[in-house]
Amino acid sequence: MKVDFALAAAQADRAGPAVRWGVRSESDPLTDVLLVAPDHLAPVPCCSVTREKLRDGHRTDGDRARAQHRALVEALRRAGAMPRLIPGDPDCPDMAYARDAGLMTPWGLLPLAPGAPHRRREAALLADRVRALGVPVLPAIGEGRVEGGDISVFRDGLVLIGCSGERTDAAGAAAVARLFERHGWEALIYAFDPHFLHLDTQFAALSANRALACVDVLEDRFLATLAQRGIDLVPVSYKAARQLGCNILALGGGRVLATSGTGLAARLAPLGFAVEEVALDEFTSCGGGVHCLTLPLARVPGAALRAATVSGVRAGAAL
Numbered sequence: 001m002k003v004d005f006a007l008a009a010a011q012a013d014r015a016g017p018a019v020r021w022g023v024r025s026e027s028d029p030l031t032d033v034l035l036v037a038p039d040h041l042a043p044v045p046c047c048s049v050t051r052e053k054l055r056d057g058h059r060t061d062g063d064r065a066r067a068q069h070r071a072l073v074e075a076l077r078r079a080g081a082m083p084r085l086i087p088g089d090p091d092c093p094d095m096a097y098a099r100d101a102g103l104m105t106p107w108g109l110l111p112l113a114p115g116a117p118h119r120r121r122e123a124a125l126l127a128d129r130v131r132a133l134g135v136p137v138l139p140a141i142g143e144g145r146v147e148g149g150d151i152s153v154f155r156d157g158l159v160l161i162g163c164s165g166e167r168t169d170a171a172g173a174a175a176v177a178r179l180f181e182r183h184g185w186e187a188l189i190y191a192f193d194p195h196f197l198h199l200d201t202q203f204a205a206l207s208a209n210r211a212l213a214c215v216d217v218l219e220d221r222f223l224a225t226l227a228q229r230g231i232d233l234v235p236v237s238y239k240a241a242r243q244l245g246c247n248i249l250a251l252g253g254g255r256v257l258a259t260s261g262t263g264l265a266a267r268l269a270p271l272g273f274a275v276e277e278v279a280l281d282e283f284t285s286c287g288g289g290v291h292c293l294t295l296p297l298a299r300v301p302g303a304a305l306r307a308a309t310v311s312g313v314r315a316g317a318a319l
C-alpha cells in the first residue's frame with residue numbers, strides 16, 4: 001500500500017476546512033486518525049517484548065503485516081474515523097507505530113524527541129508529512145526526550161505523562177507538562193521502570209472517567225492519584241499487557257478498538273463498551289498494538305452523528 005505526498009495533499013484538499021484538527025481527550029469521538037504504512041516494519045531488539053519474540057524466532061512477514069494494517073484501517077473507517085495513511089521510511093523500522101514521534105494536542109501537532117536512537121529521525125519525517133495534510137504543526141519539543149506512547153491527553157484539562165528515563169526523560173516530560181500547564185491543564189508525571197517501555201502499554205483511557213490499567217505493575221501512588229481524579233480502573237494482567245492487551249484505542253461513544261485475543265470484548269461488554277478486535281500479531285510481536293499504531297488528529301465531542309452522516313464522502317476521500 002504505497003501512498004505518496006501528492007495523494008496526501010489531495011486528501012488535505014478534499015478534507016477542506018471542515019476538519020477541526022486537535023485532540024482534547026483520549027475518548028471523544030475520533031474523526032481523523034493518522035497511520036504510517038508498515039512497508040519497512042522490522043523487529044528491533046529495543047524493547048522487552050520484541051527481544052523475547054526475537055529470542056523465540058519471530059521474523060516479520062511483510063505481506064501479513066500489510067494485510068493486518070489494512071484491516072485496522074478498514075476498522076477505523078467503519079467506525080466513522082477518516083484514516084490518513086502516510087508513507088514510512090526505509091531507515092525507520094518502527095515508524096508504523098505512529099503514536100510515538102508526535103503528539104496531537106488541542107493546539108496542533110507537537111513534534112516529539114524519541115529517546116530510542118533508531119527512532120529519532122521519525123519526528124521530522126512525521127511533522128513534514130502531517131503538515132502536508134494541512135494539520136497545524138507546533139515548534140518541536142526543545143528539551144529532553146519524549147515519545148508519544150508515554151503521553152495520555154486523558155480528558156479536557158488532564159494530561160498524564162509517563163517517564164521511564166529512557167524513551168521519555170525528566171526534561172522531556174517537564175517540557176510537555178509546561179505546554180499543557182500554560183493552557184491551564186493539570187499535568188501529572190508518572191515515573192516507571194524502562195522495562196515497561198511506554199505508559200500506553202500499561203494504561204489506556206476507555207472514557208473520561210475509566211481506563212484499562214495493568215494494576216500489578218502501576219505503582220500504588222499513581223493508582224491512588226487516578227482514584228482521586230475519579231478515574232475507575234479496569235484491571236489487566238501483566239501477561240495480557242505484554243500482549244498489548246492494555247493498548248486499546250477509544251473511538252468515542254463507548255466504542256473501542258483492541259488487539260484480538262485479549263478477551264476484552266467479553267470483559268468490557270457488561271460495562272457498556274463495544275469492543276472490536278483486530279488481529280495485529282505482526283505488530284504486537286514488535287512491541288506495539290492498536291494505540292501505538294494510531295495517532296488521532298481530531299476528536300470532536302458529539303461528532304458521532306456527523307461521522308455517520310458524511311461517512312460516504314469521508315471514506316471516498318481517504319487513502
Ligand SMILES: NC(=[NH2+])NCCC[C@H](N)C(=O)O
Nearest residue numbers: 047097149198286287288292
Ligand atoms: N506507543 C507504543 N507503545 N509504541 C510501541 C513501539 C514499539 C517499538 N518497537 C519501540 O520499541 O519503539
